[in-house]
Structure formats: structure tokens, C-alpha cells
Amino acid sequence: MQSIVVYCGSNSGNKAVYAEAAYSVGAELAKRNIKLIYGGGNMGLMGRVADGAMENQGFVTGIIPNFLAKLENAHKTLSELHFVETMHERKAKMVAMSDGVIALPGGYGTFDELFEILTWSQLRIFNGPVGLLNVNGYYDFLLMQLDKMVEEGFLRTDNLKLLVVADEAGTLLEKMDDYRQKNPENKPLDSSLYVDNN
Template identity: 65%
Template sequence: MHSIVVYCASSPGTNPVYKDAAVELGEKMAGYNVRLIYGGGGFGLMGTVADSVLRNGGEVTGVIPNFLADLEVAHQTLTEIHFVETMHERKFKMVQLSKGVIALPGGYGTYDELFEILAWRQLKLYDGPIVLLNINGYYDLMLQQLDRGVQDGFIKPENRDLLLVADTVDEGLALIQQFWEAV
């Protein structure tokens, strides 16, 4: 594992367990010498995971659209930052730079990124592992909906299996490692 994209919220959420998971993920990524690739923001879980990687001696690459950078939401102390024009360019650049994806809890932006990369994986436009960190059961209802999609014939079982699910940071990182060892 050289680098991992992390999708997550630009807000901290209301339960400190999510921030704790972001801190832990950053610590472990730095400890394993895995570069963080993320959306470049300095706030919320995004800023927390980036700060944690940096604080623990790791490297962080941010990819942010100019319009968000102009709103002063860009993190100011990253190892590297790429400025792009659109959200689509951002998502494409992030996965080009990575060997896997991890999604922490988040809102619409996180869901958008997660489902787009799953669609890319299904269409064979992306070949890396996609891990959902279901911290505190945050994604339980979404996972039930995906299972309903399989049950009702809208999602093929093999495509449902493209989303790897972990309850802890250690499990999530292990799933990515196991994916690449099996290839």
C-alpha cells in the first residue's frame, strides 16, 4: 500500500467516535508509511485525518477544486496539493494517485464519492479495493438498502461484493492489504 484515498465529511459530526476514528486512521496510515490522498479540506473529518497523518510524520496529498480553495477551505500545511477545476476532475485525480479507497462517515459528498467509485469499479474503470469504515454502525441502513438492491434484482451479488465493509480502522486497512496480496 503506497497511498489510499480517504472519503469523509468536511464537518466533524456530533459524535466524537467519528473524530477518534479519523485520528486513528491518520496515525496508522503514517505508521505504515501510506500516503493519504484526500479532498484537500482543512475542516471536519477531512482536516482531522490529514492533521493526524502529518502529526505522525506521514505524507498527505490534497486535491481541491479552485472554487473551494477560493472559499479558503483548503488545508494550508499539506505535503502536496493539486488544484483542479471541477469536482469530477478532483475525484478522478484522487483515485489516479491511489491504490485503494476508504470511506469514513460523511454526508452527501462522501456518498457521492463512494457510489461513483463503486460504479467505476463495476464498470472496470477502477481496479482497487473500496472499503467502507462502518464506524459506530453509521452505514448500517445504507448497507441494508444495498442488500435490498440485490434482493430486488437491481444490484448483482458480485457487484455488491465490491464494497468491503469493516467496523474498525485496523480491519479496514487489513482488507486493503489482503486485496493486494490476493492479486
Template identity: 55%
Template sequence: MKNISIFCGSSSGNEGVFVDQAAQLGHEIAERGYGLVYGGARVGLMGAVAGGALSNGGKVIGVIPDFLKKKELELKDVSEMHVVDTMHERKALMNELSDGVIALPGGYGTLEELFEMLTWAQLALHKKPVGLLNVEGYYDALIEMSSKMIDKGFLKEEYRELLIVDDDIDLLLNKMEDYIPPANDKWFETK
């Protein structure tokens, strides 16, 4: 991997551990020599993960829609800043610039970004590792929902492995580095 995209909240959440883990993740990404691609904002977990990477001399690439830049949410001290027109263009460019994806805690936008990356992996549109940093069990219910989708026949068991989950930053990054994408040329039923 050369660059890792981070999807996360533009809010900080109501527990300090979320900001701490975001900053630590950014720091560790830089420590391992990866570039960080993120949503370009200076606020919330986005600002924390970028700050963590920058504090460790890392390369940070922001991708921000123009309407958010106009609201002065842009972090000015990044290595590169790409300004796009729409949220969809933001996500597409972040995907293009990265070799792996990690989701931190966040809201609807973070979930939407995570699920699109997982869907693209399921459809073999990319073969990148997709990680989930499960800070303080934040995503436990989502992981449980994945099991229910498998149990009810809406998700194949082999696609469970498309989502790499850990609550430890080093272990998550190690798993992503060792990731081997599934051979999923036929993702649909042929009955």
C-alpha cells in the same frame, strides 16, 4: 498499496467519535507507510484525517477545487496540494493518485464519491480495494440497502464484495491489503 484516498465529510458530525476515528485512520495510514490522498480541506473529518497522518510523519496529498481554496478552507501544511477547477476533476485526480479508497462518515458528497468508485470497480475501470469504515454503525442502512438491491435483482451477489466493510481500522486496512478483485469482465445481462 502506495496511497489511499479518503472520502469523508467536511463537517465533523455531532459525535466526537467521528473526528477521533478519522484522526486515528490518518495516523494508522501513516504508520503503515501509505500516503494519504484527501480533499485538501482543513475542516471537518477531512482536516482530522489529514492531521492524524501528519502527526505521525505521513505524506498527505490534498486535492482541492479552486473555489474552495478561495474560501480559505485549504490545509496549508500538507506534503502536496493540487488545485483543480471542478469537483469532478478533484475526484478523478484523487482516483489517479491512489491505490485504494476508504469512505468515512459524510453527507451526499461522500456518498457520491463512494458510489462512483464502486461503480468504476463494477465496470472493471479500476481494481482497487474500496473500503468503508463503519464508525458507530453509521453505514448500517447503506449496507442493508445493498442487500435489498441484490434481493430485488439490481445488483449481482458477487459485487457485494466490491465494498470492504469494517468498524475497526486495523481490520479494514488488513482486508484492503488482502483484497483480490473479482473477474468481472461481463457485468451486464446477456439475455
């Protein structure tokens, strides 16, 4: 993989372990020479994942909507920073530039991005690996809910397997690479399908 999108919170959470994990993801991507693509902010876990990559000589691309750049502080030391108009354009552009996706702990926005990319994977629009870093058991109940969805007939077992899960950054990246090797037809997303250019 040459580039990975990271979804995560613009808050740091109540425990230091979350910020530490975010930094380790950025550092691990830099170590493996994988470009980090993320939401462009400098706060919370978003800022820490970018710092982890930049402070370990990684390449970081931030993508942030203009209205959010006025509300949040855009990271000033990234390799490149793109400004877009809408959240939809931001999400499509991030994924179009990536070979895979990782979700760290976060709130509504992170869950929205995670389930959208899983839906795109289910529909075979996006064929890269989707990873979930289950830091401190943060996603334990979500994983139980996914099992419940299979049990109740709302999610197929093969689609449950679209989500790659680990609790440590290096292990997750290895599992994602293994997933990609077993599913080699990794096509970039045609972002024109999701961006209103009118």
C-alpha cells in the same frame, strides 16, 4: 498499497467518535507508510484525517478545486496541495493517484464519491479495494439497502463484494490488503477518460 484516497465529511458530525476515527485512519496510514490522498480541506473529518497522518510523520496529498478553496480553508501543512478547476477533475485526479479508497462518514459528497468509485469498480475501470469504515454503525442502513438491492435483483452478489467493510481502521486496511492480494491486477485509473481537457 502505497497510497489511499479517503472520502469523508467536511463536518465533524455530532459525536466525538467520528473525529476520533478519522484521526485514527490518518495515523494508521502513516504508521503503514501509505500516502494519504484527500480533498485538501482543514475542516471536519477531512481536517482530522489529514492531521492524523501529518502528526504521525505521514505523507499527505490534498486536491481541491479553486472555487472550493475560496469557500473552505485549504489545509496549510500538507506534504503537497494541488489546485484543480472542477469537482470531476478533482475526483479523477485523486483516484488516479491511489491504490485504494476508504469512505468515512460524510454527507452527500461522500456518498457521491463512494458510489461513483463503486460504479467504476463494477465496470472494472478501477480495480483497487474500496473500503467502508462503519464508525458507530453510521452505515448500517446503507449496508441493509445494498442487501435489499441484491434481494430485488438490482445488484449482483459479486458486485456487492466489491465493498470491503470494517468498523476499525487497522482491520479495514488488513481486509483491503487481502482483497488486493486476491485481485492483483490493480491498474491505475486513466483520468483522461473523465477529465475534459478542452
